[in-house]
Amino acid sequence: MASAGLAGSSCDAGTCQLGAIACGSGAPVCQSLQPAPAGTQCGASNFCDNDGGCLPCQVGAACSLTAAPCFNGTQSCTGGAATCTVGSEKAPGSVCGANLVCAPDAGCIACQTNSACDAGLCFTASTACGTGIPTCAVTGALPVGTQATPLIVCTGDGGSNACAVGTSCDAGTCRVGAVSCGTGASACTFSGSSRASTGEALSKTAPPECAQRPGCFEARARVGRWCPR
Numbered sequence: 001m002a003s004a005g006l007a008g009s010s011c012d013a014g015t016c017q018l019g020a021i022a023c024g025s026g027a028p029v030c031q032s033l034q035p036a037p038a039g040t041q042c043g044a045s046n047f048c049d050n051d052g053g054c055l056p057c058q059v060g061a062a063c064s065l066t067a068a069p070c071f072n073g074t075q076s077c078t079g080g081a082a083t084c085t086v087g088s089e090k091a092p093g094s095v096c097g098a099n100l101v102c103a104p105d106a107g108c109i110a111c112q113t114n115s116a117c118d119a120g121l122c123f124t125a126s127t128a129c130g131t132g133i134p135t136c137a138v139t140g141a142l143p144v145g146t147q148a149t150p151l152i153v154c155t156g157d158g159g160s161n162a163c164a165v166g167t168s169c170d171a172g173t174c175r176v177g178a179v180s181c182g183t184g185a186s187a188c189t190f191s192g193s194s195r196a197s198t199g200e201a202l203s204k205t206a207p208p209e210c211a212q213r214p215g216c217f218e219a220r221a222r223v224g225r226w227c228p229r
Helices: 215-224
Strands: 010-012 015-022 029-035 041-042 046-048 054-056 072-077 083-089 095-097 100-102 109-110 121-128 135-141 147-149 153-154 158-161 168-170 176-180 188-192
Touching: none
Parallel strands: none
Antiparallel strands: 010 015, 015 029, 041 046, 046 054, 072 083, 095 100, 100 109, 121 135, 147 153, 153 158, 168 176, 176 188
């Protein structure tokens, strides 16, 4: 409705419309001339668009920037459409996607928190991403006797020793030994078998005094020269 006034003076033609008084009918009438400029506020959190519509838009509200996930987004309503504008950088270590975090330079880099990482042969460790730089943090030591590699055993405190588990070793006269690493150090243990089962001599030629004499090999074994048959 138009109040009395001069023809052509502005009037309220409705939300997001610019009106002017027309008197051609013999009475003042408020006619819509054109949409209000885009970005004109039309409510507490509403702004006019380019077509005369009134759309919701909250100035300064937080929003997400798909193309710049490590920046804080701020909603702008200028131009009649809600747009997300680049604001301040997010703190390093902020999540910017699945297994992604913000780096100190605001880049979005790969980092999977608590994933296993290598902090040394005999340590347990997990990846930390809180600083925005993937870091391998030690969480403990492997148990004593853990075989880190076929040739290295762990001592239980993060240290290691050379130890080739299962390889043969000298367990004494007429005894077959195997290397064990369960204590965190190399040790030769009797494997339970003996060269006596083959009658192997400690020297290649049997002495004449043992010919045709039962028990001679056994006697020689006691002085470290022969393995009994």
